[in-house]
Amino acid sequence: MPPRTDIRRVFRLGLFRRAAAAVDEEFAFHLDMRASELVAQGWEADAARAEARRQFGNVDEARTFCKRTDERRERQTMRTELLDGLTQDVSFAIRTLRRAPAFTLVAALTLAIGIGANTAIFSVVRGILLRPLPFADPSRLVMVRSTYRGEPSTSSPANVADYRAQNRSFVSMAVLEGHSAVLTGSGDPDQLKGYSVGGDFFSILGVRAIAGTTAFAPEDTAWKGAKSVLVTRNSGARGSVAAQRSSVLR
């Protein structure tokens, strides 16, 4: 008797091995039967076994062929069973959900809120933690800062010069300092937030200008009072680059 379908499903893992064993048993039965028939005709036991094999033909080739065929058939049966099961489960789920609309609504809402919250949180995480910085070679970019009694602190120009002179860890270094200014004279006063940066800051980050240039000499000349350059970014908030430039120049 073949095992029942539901039981076979449980023991599905052993299916292929069982298929192979079945072929072995089937062939063994045939060879034994043929041999005992020959013995009944007066053959010696050993000779009878050999003759049974000879009459059978290429036992090993046939064995391999049959095992492969059975495996393929088992796989096909498994696929069909799996698909049937899936179809049954889905139609059962749909029927159940249709019978209980309140539950369906709550379940759908729960899923929607859960997915929404996950998406929102992931968007933030991605923006802050996962998305690479929009600079050249972001994985090799680090920020170094001085501390004073354990607190973040500014670095003096002389210290920066020392860092740079004794640097063996970085390809190049640029200075950066938070800076804010108040813009007046064009309507309402506006607070501008920005940074004072060294001249080679942009070339290290690989940032190029849309208009004008970002190729400057290192700051050594700048903080000796040579010249300062204003670089703005193209944020929609304060209008186009041209508009910003005109407002700054005024």
Place this chain on the structure above:
Amino acid sequence: MAPSVKTGSDLIYGTLNVLVLKALTWQPMHGYAISNWLRERSGGTLDVDDAALYKSLHRLEEQGAIDSEWGVSDNNRRAKFYRLTPVGRKQLRDERTAWMEFAVAVTRVLRTA
């Protein structure tokens, strides 16, 4: 399926399948019984290779023409019994017709030659 002749004393291709299906018309049988049935019925004319017989059985089972279950043989041993399915019954009808027509055609050619 157009029959084609294979080399030497081999059976004409596809013929073994028909013979196997025919053997299973009356009752389920195991491979050994089918092997003996073929020997007896053909009066020893058809030298059926048992290896080819089993390959044919497993292939027919894969195609759904026959199915199998384990049972007990006459001498109380576990044996795999094959049984014709409705698909196999139809296949036997079709192939028998094709075979008869083929045989008639070949005979006619040989007679006139």
